[in-house]
Amino acid sequence: MTQAPDVTRLLDVRDLRVEFRTRDGVAEAVGGVSYGVDAGRTLAVLGESGSGKSVTAQAVMGILDSPPAFVTGGQVLFRGRDLLTMSPRERRSVRGAAMAMIFQDALSALNPVLTVGAQLAEMYEVHRGMSRKDARARAVELMDRVRIPAAKARVNDYPHQFSGGMRQRIMIAMAIALEPELIIADEPTTALDVTVQAQVMDLLDELRREYAMGLILITHDLGVVADVADEIAVMYAGRIVETAPVRELYRRPAHPYTRGLLDSIPRVDHKGKELYAIKGLPPSLLTVPTGCPFHPRCPRAQDICRTERPPLYEVPDATDTVAPGRASACHFWKDELDA
Amino acid sequence: MPEPFETHLDMTEALAPAAGGGGPVAASGADTLQGGGPPRTPRRLPWRRPFRPGGGLPGSSRGLWSDAWHDLRRNPVFIVSALVILFLVTVAIWPQLIADGNPYQGDLSKAQEGPAPGHPFGYDLQGRDVYTRTVYGARASITVGICATAGAALLGSVLGGLAGFFGGWWDALLSRLADVFFGIPILLGGLVFLSVVTSGSVWPVVGFIVLLGWPQISRIARGSVVTVKQHDYVQAARALGASSGRTLLRHIAPNAVAPVIVVATIALGTYIALEATLSFLGVGLKPPTVSWGIDISSASSQIRNAPHMLLWPAGALSLTVLAFIMLGDAVRDALDPKLR
Amino acid sequence: MGRYVLRRLLQMIPVFIGSTFLIFFMVYALGDPVAALFGDKAPDPATAARIRKDLYLDEPLWSQYVHYMGQVFSGDFGTAFNGQPVTELMTGAFPVTLRLTVVAVVFEMALGVTLGVLSGLRRGRGLDTSVLLLTLVVVAIPTFVSGTVLQFLVGVRWGLAPPSVSPEAPFTQLLLPGVVLGLVSLAYTTRLTRTSVVENARADYVRTAVAKGLPRHRIVTRHLLRNSLIPVVTFLGIDIGALMGGAIVTERIFNIHGVGYQLYQGILRQNSPTVVGFVTILVIVFLLANLLVDLLYAVLDPRIRYA
Numbered sequence: 013m014t015q016a017p018d019v020t021r022l023l024d025v026r027d028l029r030v031e032f033r034t035r036d037g038v039a040e041a042v043g044g045v046s047y048g049v050d051a052g053r054t055l056a057v058l059g060e061s062g063s064g065k066s067v068t069a070q071a072v073m074g075i076l077d078s079p080p081a082f083v084t085g086g087q088v089l090f091r092g093r094d095l096l097t098m099s100p101r102e103r104r105s106v107r108g109a110a111m112a113m114i115f116q117d118a119l120s121a122l123n124p125v126l127t128v129g130a131q132l133a134e135m136y137e138v139h140r141g142m143s144r145k146d147a148r149a150r151a152v153e154l155m156d157r158v159r160i161p162a163a164k165a166r167v168n169d170y171p172h173q174f175s176g177g178m179r180q181r182i183m184i185a186m187a188i189a190l191e192p193e194l195i196i197a198d199e200p201t202t203a204l205d206v207t208v209q210a211q212v213m214d215l216l217d218e219l220r221r222e223y224a225m226g227l228i229l230i231t232h233d234l235g236v237v238a239d240v241a242d243e244i245a246v247m248y249a250g251r252i253v254e255t256a257p258v259r260e261l262y263r264r265p266a267h268p269y270t271r272g273l274l275d276s277i278p279r280v281d282h283k284g285k286e287l288y289a290i291k292g293l294p295p296s297l298l299t300v301p302t303g304c305p306f307h308p309r310c311p312r313a314q315d316i317c318r319t320e321r322p323p324l325y326e327v328p329d330a331t332d333t334v335a336p337g338r339a340s341a342c343h344f345w346k347d348e349l350d351a
Numbered sequence: 352m353p354e355p356f357e358t359h360l361d362m363t364e365a366l367a368p369a370a371g372g373g374g375p376v377a378a379s380g381a382d383t384l385q386g387g388g389p390p391r392t393p394r395r396l397p398w399r400r401p402f403r404p405g406g407g408l409p410g411s412s413r414g415l416w417s418d419a420w421h422d423l424r425r426n427p428v429f430i431v432s433a434l435v436i437l438f439l440v441t442v443a444i445w446p447q448l449i450a451d452g453n454p455y456q457g458d459l460s461k462a463q464e465g466p467a468p469g470h471p472f473g474y475d476l477q478g479r480d481v482y483t484r485t486v487y488g489a490r491a492s493i494t495v496g497i498c499a500t501a502g503a504a505l506l507g508s509v510l511g512g513l514a515g516f517f518g519g520w521w522d523a524l525l526s527r528l529a530d531v532f533f534g535i536p537i538l539l540g541g542l543v544f545l546s547v548v549t550s551g552s553v554w555p556v557v558g559f560i561v562l563l564g565w566p567q568i569s570r571i572a573r574g575s576v577v578t579v580k581q582h583d584y585v586q587a588a589r590a591l592g593a594s595s596g597r598t599l600l601r602h603i604a605p606n607a608v609a610p611v612i613v614v615a616t617i618a619l620g621t622y623i624a625l626e627a628t629l630s631f632l633g634v635g636l637k638p639p640t641v642s643w644g645i646d647i648s649s650a651s652s653q654i655r656n657a658p659h660m661l662l663w664p665a666g667a668l669s670l671t672v673l674a675f676i677m678l679g680d681a682v683r684d685a686l687d688p689k690l691r
Numbered sequence: 692m693g694r695y696v697l698r699r700l701l702q703m704i705p706v707f708i709g710s711t712f713l714i715f716f717m718v719y720a721l722g723d724p725v726a727a728l729f730g731d732k733a734p735d736p737a738t739a740a741r742i743r744k745d746l747y748l749d750e751p752l753w754s755q756y757v758h759y760m761g762q763v764f765s766g767d768f769g770t771a772f773n774g775q776p777v778t779e780l781m782t783g784a785f786p787v788t789l790r791l792t793v794v795a796v797v798f799e800m801a802l803g804v805t806l807g808v809l810s811g812l813r814r815g816r817g818l819d820t821s822v823l824l825l826t827l828v829v830v831a832i833p834t835f836v837s838g839t840v841l842q843f844l845v846g847v848r849w850g851l852a853p854p855s856v857s858p859e860a861p862f863t864q865l866l867l868p869g870v871v872l873g874l875v876s877l878a879y880t881t882r883l884t885r886t887s888v889v890e891n892a893r894a895d896y897v898r899t900a901v902a903k904g905l906p907r908h909r910i911v912t913r914h915l916l917r918n919s920l921i922p923v924v925t926f927l928g929i930d931i932g933a934l935m936g937g938a939i940v941t942e943r944i945f946n947i948h949g950v951g952y953q954l955y956q957g958i959l960r961q962n963s964p965t966v967v968g969f970v971t972i973l974v975i976v977f978l979l980a981n982l983l984v985d986l987l988y989a990v991l992d993p994r995i996r997y998a
Contacts, residue, residue: 077893112902113899115898115902120896122896124896125917170994530709532713534977535713535974536935536937538937539954542939546722651839654839655843661839665840670831673827
């Protein structure tokens with residue numbers, strides 16, 4: 013990734029580091045992550061639970077639980093301004109208004125004792141100083157916008173009175189309320205029924221296009237990614253192991269972990285064959301393996317993998333020209349690419 | 352009157368609906384609704400408690416108890432309160448170890464006098480040594496506290512545990528019965544009961560506290576058993592054909608007993624305070640039993656002239672109650688990781 | 692809602708009967724109401740037998756209880772030791788204790804919730820640790836000790852409040868006794884609020900509120916507090932009954948002529964109608980307070996719907 017100052021970039025995260033200080037020791041949850049997204053584009057961040065993908069997003073949003081989590085280094089440039097050096101007040105005015113977040117479990121992410129109307133209207137009251145009545149009217153519009161049936165009648169209902177899909181629509185409505193430039197969606201469809209997942213994802217994608225927002229989509233589900241993402245960043249043990257445009261990554265993964273993830277998707281044309289599974293478990297962040305953190309589970313591991321941590325190598329595309337944003341943290345990325 | 356309400360509510364947060372302080376209907380309503388979504392676990396670091404292959408099933412008693420013991424040994428609150436309690440129990444059994452005087456013998460010429468050499472706490476109304484009486488007063492308090500707690504805990508956990516395990520009409524009956532006892536403010540019940548049973552020894556007091564104390568423990572035990580009963584490993588044991596008795600003793604009891612222990616420890620402290628209050632009101636223990644409550648009562652009218660008569664037994668009483676409550680608090684923190 | 696209230700009221704009936712019968716049993720079966728009437732003098736056997744007959748004391752206990760309850764529901768609570776009707780004592784005593792309880796509840800709620808929220812938001816810091824320790828110490832000091840000491844210090848030594856309360860017991864004189872009465876509950880309220888705030892502060896919806904860019908005070912007052920107060924309100928329901936019953940110690944120390952005082956007199960003089968009558972009313976108060984809290988619960992937590 014380029015290190016030149018780039019004010020046109022919507023979000024540019026550079027070498028972000030987050031550690032958790034617990035009673036059992038200090039764990040580096042995010043160890044120097046760099047990624048970015050442009051306006052109108054979608055970046056998918058892929059990884060297992062504990063890979064640091066959500067923690068990175070929370071650090072970008074500025075909603076880490078601190079303690080135990082602390083940002084220890086790096087920059088989060090939003091339209092060229094570093095969010096990490098802003099005053100808390102400035103930062104708060106960005107949060108919710110210019111960048112918004114959608115959480116996985118809308119039932120627990122919405123306040124159980126306030127009506128959804130009140131929770132939506134709150135955005136306008138706090139950030140825009142609107143009167144309660146006007147804000148309430150805008151809340152109804154928002155609910156219409158995310159296609160909640162009978163919005164006017166349901167604005168005074170409580171979160172538990174909605175179905176899972178409808179609740180997630182309300183989360184989305186809350187996020188787009190102030191037409192932010194960036195939305196971070198943390199596993200937005202994981203808690204939903206499969207049939208509803210696609211509807212919610214489509215809505216999100218449609219809204220992104222309409223408002224020309226940047227979207228960071230955090231997920232562990234490669235199936236979700238293929239349709240909507242432009243770029244993909246794969247995370248493992250608190251670091252990015254591969255970045256690539258979505259087609260490149262699917263066609264020619266340059267990291268054994270990515271390949272493992274791709275191979276473990278059930279496919280119709282592979283019916284009858286045994287499903288591939290990456291052996292072993294993701295490491296505890298308190299005891300990350302030396303060298304390449306993936307080596308204990310890697311089919312390609314050599315001695316060098318156990319001792320030397322691979323940097324992010326730039327990876328050329330199929331025509332052998334160096335592609336922007338294509339990189340892999342594997343000593344043997346060439347072999348992987350050719351495999 | 353101090354009653355361990357907080358623990359009551361705290362522990363029941365995680366337990367079954369009907370065990371809550373509020374109406375059973377209200378609580379169970381919330382439970383069903385929350386049961387719809389994915390289980391709400393407190394947001395904890397995923398790697399804090401990694402899966403332990405050797406630790407057996409999640410929630411197994413071994414893991415919980417050894418973890419708790421590990422925490423307790425490093426908790427200064429636990430160590431201090433345990434040492435204080437150890438000291439108090441020793442003194443209750445052998446008061447002559449640290450006080451060689453006679454708690455009953457007074458010298459009226461020295462009534463209400465302040466500290467003198469060999470009599471660091473001064474003298475009381477009848478010229479008796481306040482230090483000796485304070486030391487001897489531990490016996491009544493500790494006896495009442497330990498016996499009443501043991502009785503209430505045993506009765507409450509057996510009745511509540513069986514009700515939780517078998518459910519049905521027996522459960523309903525027991526819950527109503529517990530409600531009946533809850534309907535009587537404990538201090539009032541004590542006053543009425545002990546004013547008609549006029550023996551003045553510790554046993555009617557112990558009996559009364561067991562009588563009004565068991566419902567609290569039984570609610571906790573019931574809720575705890577109902578929760579544990581629903582765990583997969585218990586269901587598995589039953590599916591594999593384990594008998595009711597075996598399931599209850601081997602699988603449920605060890606996992607359900609933690610909340611009972613916590614509540615009982617804290618209750619012990621409040622029972623001691625309750626005994627002292629009843630003695631203060633003149634219906635609990637009566638002379639010649641040496642009791643902090645009685646001494647405080649007789650000293651309270653003399654607080655202007657001789658505050659030392661009140662402060663020493665009151666301090667000893669408060670310290671004793673504090674030690675047990677702190678012990679219970681530390682044990683709760685260790686056994687209930689949710690609150691860490 | 693109406694059906695729920697009705698059902699709860701019906702459920703209260705057995706509890707009410709059980710609790711009052713228990714007290715009735717203690718007083719009438721374990722004690723001797725007739726002997727008590729004569730104090731230290733031995734009663735003349737013929738008179739005793741007549742009184743027994745008049746008071747239905749020669750009938751089985753359940754029948755006595757039915758007679759007694761019949762009288763209670765027609766408004767006759769019997770006669771106190773000084774010849775006054777018990778109802779007269781009640782009309783004098785209950786307003787006083789109610790005022791005392793109000794002072795205690797306001798004190799424990801206002802201070803307890805404030806302290807609990809403050810320490811819960813600063814979990815693990817100095818303020819939190821000292822508040823926690825202080826609450827433990829407060830719980831450990833029985834009311835009769837703190838009452839006696841505070842009466843001496845505040846009332847006598849510093850002269851800030853009247854050390855004893857006049858029979859009219861206006862609010863101003865009840866401030867110190869109210870604080871004493873509410874002290875232990877204050878500690879519980881503080882701890883309960885703190886625990887609840889700590890748990891809710893980690894809840895997802897609070898994180899959402901932060902992500903919405905809301906100011907901190909709004910997150911605390913609008914989102915965190917209301918959720919955190921639900922268990923505190925439940926505690927309050929149990930506590931009102933306990934406070935009115937526990938007022939016996941406070942009223943004795945400050946010489947307040949309330950429920951506790953009358954009950955204590957009744958018990959000392961073994962006047963059965965006074966004791967059973969007052970306890971009956973207290974049980975009703977306790978049960979109604981619990982019902983009220985359950986209804987309040989539904990207002991605070993919309994997830995609960997009574998059917």
